Amino acid sequence: MRDVAFHRLVKFSQILKNNQGLTPRVLSLRLKDLQNDGLIERVLGPKDQRVVNYRLTKKGNDTIPILTGFIQYGVQYHSNRVFEDGEPRELADLYPRDQPEMLGRLLSYARGAKSTPTSERPR
DSSP states (O other), rough: OOOHHHHSSSEEEHHHHHHOOOOOOHHHHHHHHHHHSSSEEEOOOOOOOOOOOEEEOHHHTTTTTHHHHHHHHHHHHOOOHHHTTOOOOHHHHTTTTTTTHHHHHGGHHHHHOEEEEEEEEGG
């Protein structure tokens, strides 16, 4: 889902290349499930109908803020697994131009939200 969401039109081979250890059979099954759930669609190449790309549907686009939340969590709290230097990063540092699309309807909340230390948050 991540590859289709952030690479727009993406080929099966590109998704496979970006996900080491994922077998073609498993990827094929996952893509079929995502299609059946209405999250992605197959798009045939305009010049060569044998070329198949995948893209998000409207329903799939609505998952971008959710995926973005997972990315933000990972780069902030699991930076040692994500980055060679192990330093946490902010989403704005990684995708400065894409924030409005990535956050969707959450953008106004994210811009207005003040970071509250955990100890000060209501329980």
